[in-house]
Amino acid sequence: MGITDVLLRVRAQTDTEQVPVDTLITALESRGFGPLLLAPALLALLPTGAIPGVPSVCGILIFLIAIQGSLGRRSPWVPRRLRELSIHRQNLIRAIDRAQPVTRRIDRLFSHRLSLLTHPWANSLIFLACAVSGLTMIPLELIPFAAAAPALAITLAAIGISTRDGLVILGAGLAAAGALYLLVTNWPF
Template identity: 55%
Template sequence: MSKHANEGNLTGLLEELDREIEGDISLGDILEHFNSRGFGPLLVLPALLVLLPTGAIPGVPTTCALFIVLIAGQLLLGRRMPWLPRRLARFSFEHRRLTHGVERARPWTRRLDRLLKPRLSFMTRGVAYRGIAALTILLATAMVPLELVPFAAALPAATLLLLGLGLIGEDGLVILLALLVLLLDIATGFWLVG
């Protein structure tokens, strides 16, 4: 099997990250390993870090949000090779936390993998692609203050995960699902405030 055979497969991405990066895992490692695969994996992986047990580590949601904002911002500016500030690139967590999270998530990621397939692909290209990049900046920015509320950062992270999956699988239906989840997030936010 080729190194990138599972690039449209969430389970494969996670298992590759767990298998091929040794020692503590930094955001710089993730960028270096996956930046040739497009924006999808670089959106999915930090969103998953927030949703998995690693998201309970103080600072992880905010750091992942900064990662996403920087990558999406560079995408909007037309930069082909993303760059991270050294301090952000060095942010890391223990490998065992990722391994534990991958094991727990595997049954769910396999179900998601079966649902992904190319359809409504116009939602993943051109103007829509840049629109997704702009939306991810807004969602990632929202994760920063939400880190102060237990598990609240998971709401925008779930939407970011779906957007990334839609890009990886060129699945516009999943992008539309992400937009529906976003509307539910906004409605939940208004309900909590009210």
């Protein structure tokens, strides 16, 4: 099931005038971890990651999100007040309709390859690797632009989790190994 299919399923499940955020999180299931990991990983990967403190904050956020996935949670924990917020159904439908051309392109680019790496049992290991990679961002921040290596690994993992593409997850594993090598070879800074 591609991202477009997930969005269409969310759209079909919204039958009330106000759609609680909790309903959206439940509908996304484990794929909800992907976008939550992607946002701070991209922040650390892009030039904003050169700002002192940004990689450390992003690494801590990534750790907190990824550790939930490694413990087998079906969806990420979100504070109750945020879960209780709601979106007007028509606004949600418009947003889904606008997103579909982009998600269709994403679905064509990323597909269900190496499905062994996308099974639920593998997710715990992937999330654990993301948690460790997030923590490596903290000491790697001391080396200019080095925190981008684990950020790249987490970005690839988040995309692989969201699209269920094992080939991208394999790339994430290679990038994580490279980040760990960078940390070990430069210890102590």
